[in-house]
Amino acid sequence: MKHFSNEVEAANGLFEAYKTLKGEISKVVVGQDDVVRLLLTSVFCQGHCLLVGVPGLAKTLLIKTMASALHLNFNRIQFTPDLMPSDIIGAETLDKDRNFKFIKGPVFANIILADEINRTPPKTQAALLESMQEYSVTTGGHNYPLEKPFFVLATQNPIEQEGTYPLPEAQLDRFMFNVLLDYPEYQQELDIVKNTTTDEQVEVKPVLTGEEIVYFQHLVRQVPIADNVVEYAVDLVHKTRPNTERASQVANDYLEWGAGPRASQYLVVGAKCNALLNGKYSPDIEDVQAVAKPTLRHRLVRNFKAEAEGMTIDKIIDALI
Structure with missing residues (x-):
């Protein structure tokens, strides 16, 4: 991790890192500058984001790209009506010596994409919301801390409301931002189609480590x-x-x-x-x-x-x- 001699130098370091991050993300994701700014703002504020947009607007691609640029572990959880809390946080199982062993679930990552969070019942939603609030998971009487930085990005589909369980206001309040994702403009969509219909792979270089992100999170509050x-x-x-x-x-x-x-x-x-x-x-x-x-x-x-x-x-x- 790069060491800064004072707060002003650190603030300049965050500004430069942000510009580099935007550049790396824009290699893959066309447009959506405001969405990228708000997502990175919530990461540096230790907040979580709710992203509302119709399917096919590159929500998963955006988060995957951001995770690569931030050099963080990324897990995607597809929320469905039959998803159980143990499918998110993990469960205790018997090993070959007949001892209980905790198998960690997908919530044990730095960035979680909770896809279509309103498709799953409240009990399962609550399992994720506990980890967002407490930065830990409790199961079988044991508490397991989550590695920081920890960032949850939940998506909701605004048009298909049949068979959904909307988040109550008290749970919505846990999210720092509610970001609306809109259709791309005509020129942007042309660029998207040109970039995604070839066999060329774009490499996203990591800009910040987890340790540096935690440092900048503390800097923001100062x-x-x-x-x-x-x-x-x-x-x-x-x-x-x-x-x-x-x-x-x-x-x-x-x-x-x-x-x-x-x-x-x-x-x-x-x-x-x-x-x-x-x-x-x-x-x-x-x-x-x-x-x-x-x-x-x-x-x-x-x-x-x-x-x-x-x-x-x-x-x-x-x-x-």
């Missing part, structure tokens, strides 16, 4: 932040809570439920990281606004009036900002 920026973030979250003292008119009109304190924490730490990734040493209000949508999107519940008038969550957040 970034100084002005009181007025923290106040702006907390005020923004308070504005989302209908029928409270600081509620905005938009929240009173269109929201059933607002965001909790975890949203304020993620807005501040996300703003710190966003500043570093843009070459700044301290965040301002624009950095809070840059992470507001993915942070608040899954924490606000619309009321009937909002649905009837076609007020989307993103429109409501725009109005709040």
Whole structure:
């Protein structure tokens, strides 16, 4: 691991590493710059991501490529209605000497892609969410710590809702960001088709090790932040809570439920990281606004009036900002 003499040098090191990471990922993944920025932000903030997009938008490819560029172990778990908690965390089995031995499940990796997390029953979803919160797995009375860095990226298909078990709001709150993945633009799709219909293999070079990522995660939290920026973030979250003292008119009109304190924490730490990734040493209000949508999107519940008038969550957040 490269050693830095002071925080400023370390901040510059993260900025340079981020630029190199983007370059390596773009060798394989065309476009999706905003999605890549938010995924890397959540990695450096020790957060987890919920990615919502229709099938075929290279979600798995993106995460695999990111894992290669970050030099981390990667496991993909396909969530199905018959998936059991032991299929994720592992199980105790008898060895040849008739002693119990714990066989680790796929959750024991640095990056987990939980594909179509809303396809599996709540009991199995909860097994993954415990590891996200505690960074450990408990089974058979024993606790097994997970290796850090540990990052869960869960995907949801927004169009096919038959036979799904949507995540409850309390569990959605565990995710730092809710990132929307959209269709590529025409020129981008042309490039994708040209790149993927040949036999040429692109090699992604590792940029950061796990040890360096953990170091940068601590660095992000040490970034100084002005009181007025923290106040702006907390005020923004308070504005989302209908029928409270600081509620905005938009929240009173269109929201059933607002965001909790975890949203304020993620807005501040996300703003710190966003500043570093843009070459700044301290965040301002624009950095809070840059992470507001993915942070608040899954924490606000619309009321009937909002649905009837076609007020989307993103429109409501725009109005709040």
